[in-house]
Amino acid sequence: MLSRRKFLTTVGAVAAGTIIAGPVKAAIKANGKKIKLVLIGTGVRGNSFWGKRIIEKYGDIVQFVGLVDHNPGRLKYAAEYIGVDKKCGLYSNFEDMIKNENPDLAMVTTTDATHHTYIVKSLAAGVDVLTEKPMTTDEFKCQEILDAEEKYKRKVIVAFNYRWSPYNTKVKEMLDRGDIGDIVSVDFSWMLNTSHGASYFRRWHGQREHSGTLLVHKSTHHFDLINWWLDSEPKEVFAYGDLEFYGRNPKKKGVNCRNCDEKETCKFYWDITRSKDDYERYVLNEEHDGYIRDNCLFRPEINIYDKMNVNIKYANNVYVNYMLTTYSPWEGWRVAFNGTKGRIEAFMDVPYLNTETLSQEELHAAEMNQEGGTNANTKPIISHKLWGKQKTINVPYSRGGHGGGDIRLHDQVFLHPGKEDEFKHMAGTRDGAMSILIGVAARNSIETGEPIQIGSLTHLQPKSKRI
Ligand SMILES: NC(=O)c1ccc[n+]([C@@H]2O[C@H](COP(=O)([O-])OP(=O)(O)OC[C@H]3O[C@@H](n4cnc5c(N)ncnc54)[C@H](O)[C@@H]3O)[C@@H](O)[C@H]2O)c1
Known part of the structure; x- marks a missing residue:
């Protein structure tokens, strides 16, 4: 007992x-x-x-x-x-x-x-x-x-x-067993659309004092995936970032959607009263803390970046190119790993490579679904050996609940914490730190124009192999 x-x-x-x-x-x-x-x-x-x-x-x-x-x-x-x-x-x-x-x-x-x-x-x-x-x-x-x-x-x-989704786990498995030899460089792009991407600018996320900017709030997921996939830790970061599309706009009133007189014309108009949950959870409770959930995307308080490019040099000398955009016509992502023996490409929801036919709004709803998803499907990963033929690996995939990651994380924590964690999915403070520190370093780099050493930020010194 x-x-x-x-x-x-x-x-x-x-x-x-x-x-x-x-x-x-x-x-x-x-x-x-x-x-x-x-x-x-x-x-x-x-x-x-x-x-x-x-x-x-x-x-x-x-x-x-x-x-x-x-x-x-x-x-x-x-x-x-x-x-x-x-x-x-x-x-x-x-x-x-x-x-x-x-x-x-x-x-x-x-x-x-x-x-x-x-x-x-x-x-x-x-x-x-x-x-x-x-x-x-x-x-x-x-x-x-x-x-x-x-x-x-x-x-x-x-x-x-995100680590827990079967698709991301398959990428990890292929890299860990050396399918493409030693990894030398990575190209990772994440596109947010004008539904989901815009939603960050309506909410508290649009202010860096609450979210640390999307380089921390959102990219922490992506930087963690890279750290975990590479099984190494970031050493040096250089970045550019700017706010050009959302944020202060003299032509806009900057009031929240409910009180705006551009309801008929603004492409970003969002009616919070259509969702009973949103209405009861946020609108009815504004009186207590003043938090406005359907804020204007063009209000002057927004002080995060809406385009971000980051270069990361890892302690094992892998170079990573990372890009996050927040107003793409489609939402999805693409990652490519170059290795000494070949190349692996993984991607999600790139419309011209996709067999599903969900609208951008339906994709947004699926992303925001916290309950987990069902409609199972498969998603391809492309593996290409030097001088060899390209191979497609089809991985079972279910939309919602962050690609099936949410429910697997829950099961491990509450149902079987004793289960062997073959792919080191569980994360502690070192992992939590190493992912946010890339975003923090990127922010510092944008502000100073200088490359930032991860080891200068906290007492943690990057290791070439994760521990
Ligand atoms: N892993 C994921 O995929 C995922 C998805 C959504 C949100 N999140 C994370 O979950 C967290 C909550 O996000 P959310 O979308 O539910 O936001 P939310 O705004 O709906 O909820 C935040 C809650 O925190 C409360 N709060 C704020 N400051 C507080 C304080 N100082 N003391 C006590 N309560 C306070 C607010 O009143 C609110 O009820 C965030 O950290 C977010 O990054 C993660």
Whole structure:
């Protein structure tokens, strides 16, 4: 029989990506006790993916003992939406929650720039943490988290769901087994469209003080994929970035969509009242914190980049070329790995290479779907050996839930944390740091015009092979 202490140790082992014995489910059942969870940040991601879905799928082994959010209206809405039982405490601050509850795991799903506060407070209270990406938004907060983890001897899991999709895992498998020899360079482009891409500029994400810019908020996913695929750590970063398409526009009024007199003519007009959830979660709770979810894409407060190009030199001397655009006519991505024995190309939703016929709006809806998807399909990866023939590997694929990554991450954390993690999917603070630090370095490089050394940002020194 495993005690609660043993369960906490288990979470630590999972975060470190190590193999541990005995699934938590059995341990919890043997003890007759459920894992006690608190959710900090009750917005859409917390409500659905880390809330409702967890109760639906793992309700027999977990229970919510507390929800925390500084917006009391959203907190109340979340309690109903998730379906927590009456004993679950609703708190507008962490301190009251920790005084009353004794959670096993704190799940942090607040706005990006506030993650570190709750990660550090939870660790200090002796509680392990699962945090949404990005782990945090700057190098100083990052160092605070690293120090707290070491000081309080508790662990942090960073929820990098993109790693878990079968498609991205297949790329990892092919690279790891040396299909193209040693990797020498990578070309990675990510296109966001005028639905999903634009949505970042409506929300808090459009202000760097909340999101750290898309180089941190969004690219943390992409930089983590590269780090994981290459099995190495970034050493030096040089970048360009600018804001040209969205943001301050003297021809636009800059008020939110609901109050705008350009409803009939603006291509970006978005009616938040059409979604009951959005209306009840955000509009009805504006009075508490003033957060406007359907803000204008052309308001003067926007201070993030909308085009970004980044060059990364890895500690193992791989060169990476990365590009993120936010107003492409189509949304999708392409990555190509050059190796000493060949080239691998992987891509998603490039319209002229696609067999699916979803509109850009339907793709946006699928991307925002937090529940996981079904409509299974296959997606190709192209492998081409030097002087050899091109081969297509078709990988099973399901849309929604971030390419099937979301549900696999959940299962590993809650259902079988003891399962062997062959492809090192689970991520801890070092992975969380190495991905955001590329974005932070890119930001610093854009501001200074200089290349930035990753090793200058925190105490972490890049290793040529990930540990
Ligand atoms: N992994 C993924 O694919 C994925 C997808 C969506 C969102 N996310 C992440 O999830 C997190 C939440 O995103 P979201 O889309 O749900 O945003 P959201 O705006 O819907 O929710 C954020 C919530 O945090 C609360 N909050 C903000 N600051 C707070 C503070 N200081 N103390 C307490 N509560 C605070 C807000 O009131 C709000 O309820 C973000 O970090 C985001 O990057 C990850």
